[in-house]
Amino acid sequence: MAREENEMFVLPRGATGFFRPGDGPLPETDPRAFRAALHTAARAAGGRVGGVEEQARPRTFHTAVVDGADGRVVVLCHAHHPWIAFARQQRDWYTEEFLAPPPWAGAFADRGFTVLDRALLARPLPEVDTSVLSAGEWRGVRLYGITTLGGVLFNAWD
Known part of the structure; x- marks a missing residue:
């Protein structure tokens, strides 16, 4: 389900949401597949889906709320790679x-989604394989003060 904590996370093209036109379009995570998994998860949580918001530029992710037996959880789904993360508040x-x-x-x-755990998302960028990032992506990272993998993946840079 989750990635191994000590495993090197390799950022693929499209992880930041930026692309160069010459490289072609970025991959896309199917929002229908996300919704289907979301409803299955909500049933497993003993609750319901409280709302879904599809990705809109410049945000790199879809969001949804699951109101479950243990409270409300925000589900994040990366728009370009099948990664799932969880948060308490929508941002x-x-x-x-x-x-x-x-x-x-x-x-x-x-x-078929990869669930990312909190420890991995909090991983400092020097501990992530960022070799695919372009100079423009690095400018965004520095401009917005991003220091973690989660900050690179779930962003709204413009």
């Missing part, structure tokens, strides 16, 4: 505000 970008995956997070993994 336009995240740095270190991630939650540990809830017990029902396996519903996403069962549908």
Whole structure:
């Protein structure tokens, strides 16, 4: 379900949401697949989906709310790669505000998504393989003061 904590996370093209026209379009995570997994997860949580907001530029992720037996959880789904993260509040970008995956997070993994845990998302950028990032992406990282993997993945840079 979750990635190994000591495993080197390699940022693929599109992780930041930026692209160069010459490189072609970025991959896309199917919002319908996300919604289907979301409803399965909400049932597993003993609750319901409280709302879904599809990605809109410059944000790099879809958001949804699951109102479950244990309270409200915000589900983040990266728009370009099938990554799932969890937070307490809806925001336009995240740095270190991630939650540990809830017990029902396996519903996403069962549908082909990768559930990212809080420790991985809080990983400092020097501990991530960032070799694919362009000079423009690095400018954005520095401009916005991003220091963690989660900040790179779940952002709203313009």
